[in-house]
Amino acid sequence: MGDNFGIHRGPGKKTADMVEDRTQGQILSDFMMQLEDYTPTIPDAVTSYYLNSAGFEGADPRIVRLISIAAQKFVSDVANDALQHCKTRTNSAPSSGHGSSKNQNQKSSKDRKYTLTMEDLQPALNDYGITVRKAHYFV
Amino acid sequence: MKRNYWGKMVDDSDSRKELEANDIVLTMSKMDKFQQIKLPYTITREKRVPLKNPLVTQTVEVMKQTEMIQTLIDTYSTKSGCNYILNPCQLMPTVHFPSSNVVDLTRMEKITRPFWFVQPDETPFTRGDPKNFVKISKPVVLQALRKAACGLLCMEGFSEINESALIMIVDGLDQYLRLLTSALRTAYSEQDEEIGPVPTLVMVERMYQSIGRSPLYHLHNYYKKLVNKNRDEVREFKDIYQEYDRLLQENQLSVQNMQKLGDLKEEDYMNFLDQQSHSS
16 A cells, blocks of 8 residues: 555655755765865865864865865955945945046946955944944054 | 961962963064074974965955056046047056056856856865864954954945054954854754764754854855855956046047157248248
8 A cells, every 4th residue: 555545745745855965965065075176265275273172183185175174165255245245335325526427437446456445344344143242442 | 487378379370470472473574584483383385374365356356456557547538428548648547557456266167157056066176174273362363353354344435444443343343253153053052963072064054044044045145145246346447448448548649749749840831831931
């Protein structure tokens, strides 16, 4: 006696999840092999230092590089958020001079150099759970 | 009678100065000069920490070169419907980029194919054979993180950074790495079987899920994004370099024409005057 009583209920949720996991696993497996050609910006020795400090042996170079890329992605995401904050702040600032045209605004935004300051970094880090509080005064 | 203070170190180690970090990261050009100075230790190849990411380095270099050429184009030409040279008599500078800027991103046999169709090769890396890494101290770690953070910030679009912001982002990165390793320790302790001190991929996946709330294959998407950004920047550089090359040729042609006009001989000038006097 079947458990579905002859009614076809389509692929079970477990099968769909297994297919998705296998695809993600395959993607990850291919990615691990390609990591040999990609040197992360954060050196392997630095990541190995942190692994050793937590009591692990950083012997498998693939795991070390994965963690390096995770940390690199964190910096890229924070930098991207900070850049968006910076652009929003500079674009919302009143432009000086007489009647700025659209072309002038486009040219100035393209040529503008962006400086990373604490003002932009603070909200970006807050979104990632790192709370930064500036002292109200300096002695 | 000599006084004995409570809590004093037995071997007088508290009277000595604190140990200072004597491991520094040097560039190759400075290493030769540094080795001429007598040091209590020697810098060997095994003790160097390579700080290089060809993908990021090339992308940042290409972005700077694109900006430089764009500035030259804006200086020497104007855009009013079509490009033309501002001053035909002024010679535009030629731009040469050193060959050392060219970066070898991947092994030669993988360049011609999209990287997700590459056949897997069996190497010690892909097998996960254990590898020994250089043991470094905390000041060297922070200096390496500082350089890495600067490179990544350049790639995202920042041209400058405040010292306080740099210190903050390096501290944030240091904290994030500690967070990752402590989450890895948590994932390790939740394992039922005894697996030894080397973390596995499953543990790394659980670590990343607990920290980033996203699966590990998002790192693969991030890597693809870096590669696509590099290709876009190189394409933009090629387009803008072609435009500059075209303006340069036009400028050189106009300068040559102006020089030819300046080579009039006296008899030609007199003949020109004679023609005018006859016509009038």
